[in-house]
Amino acid sequence: MRICLLTEGSYPYVVGGVSSWVQMLMEGLPEYEFVVYSIGAEGKDRGKFKYKLPKNCVGIEEVFLDEILALRSSDMLEGILTGQEQQTLYEFVRGKHTMSIEHLAEIFRPGRWKSPLAVFMSSDFFDVIVRFYREEYRNLPFTDFFWTMRSMLLPLFFLLQQKLPEADVYHSVATGYCGVVGGMATTLAQKPFMITEHGVYSREREAEIIKSDWVKTDFKGLWIQYFYHLARIAYRSAQRVYTLFEHNGRIAVDLGCPADRIHIVPNGVHMERFAHIEELRDHGGAFQIGAVVRVAPIKDILTLLRAFAIVKREMPAAKLCIMGGLEEDPDYVAVCYRTVKMLGLEDVEFTGSVPVAEYLPKMDVLVLSSISEGQPLAVLEGFSAHRPYVTTDVGCCRELIYGDSNDTLGTAGAV
Helix, strand or coil, rough: CEEEEEECCCCCCCCCCCHHHHHHHHHHHHCEEEEEEEECCHHHHHCCCCCCCCCCHHHHHHHHHHHHHCCCCCCCCCCCEEEHHHHHHHHHHHHCCCCCCCHHHCCCCCCCCCCCCCCCCEEEEEEEHHHHHHHHCCCCHHHHHHHHHHHHHHCCCCCCCCCCCCCEEEEEEEHHHHHHHHHHHHHHHHEEEEEEECCHHHHHHHHHHHHHHCCCCHHHHHHHHHHHHHHHHHHHHHHHEEEECCHHHHHHHHCCCCCCEEEECCCCCCCHCCCCCCCCCCCCCCCCCECCCCCHHHHHHHHHHHHHHCCCCCCHCEEEECCCCCCCCCCHHHHHHHHHHHHHCCCEEECCCCHHHHHHHCEEEEEECCCCCCCCCCHHHHHHHHCCEEEECCCCHHHHHHCCCCCCCCCCCCC
């Protein structure tokens, strides 16, 4: 059996919880073949894998969204869409629940158009955009609305027209672009499609958009609803939706996932990796705080640094060690370094990616400052190393630390 894993902004370019899960999944199922269909942001990352591919991973197919910029503009075509197809696209851009994934799949069936820009640049689709504009946004400049729609829709239109690897099962790690691509795959290839959702993709995008300065304020709501609509399409296309804990399952239902498709499969870690680490004891040295986290906006390292500045007032000898990749967002990393300097913090170390099991014995407490999480492997690994955790109240962190009323294993239970 061949399984196609659909990833987005993670494996194999970014070291983190989702990528580690993908690697463990393939290594743990050597009897199956895997092919990874990876959606990335920039072509400069092509081939720059952060993981050694398991033997049963027979290939990585890479597609990058900045490839759209190199496409030649298509001539405006007329009469290329039927009335039903125009209605389907109207329901799609409006985020209507009535939209049919089958009709959408037929419009973007790979090979139908010479250029991924053909549909967007057609007069038929222009009429769809004008209709939406007149109904909802006519008080705003049309040029701003048009370019917003272009930025929103072209990446998905581009992806929907790419040829997918042949597989017996399609398995997406999120409900965003890769989730809709999975919906296309199950519709066109008539193969099973499942989703394993670690965080709540649409909520994570909402948090980013609210804070962003690249989306004009007038259109932030439009962007947010767009990503919720993508999630709804993905949920309804999948035959099974796996999430890591009960709370996320309830959120998925609220966002449009049929309740009977949801199954809970918690994360696990190999505790033997941490068997050599002794239980915490008073060592008489400086208090060492550790954060096993990549330096990225969604991990909110800036709040972590400000919190550490408060800790330093009470514990001047305390140290902070941030253990995680620095490659994902160089601009954000630079802001973090400037914040360290601005706050006058002398005891902050950014290690980059390191063997976590070698560093945890040096830590007295671990901290996670994320804006959004699923069921973080870092917390499970910290508990395996007998280290207490302080986290933001996101994802499954509360259940891991305090337990849950339905918890059959106990708090962060060991099997």
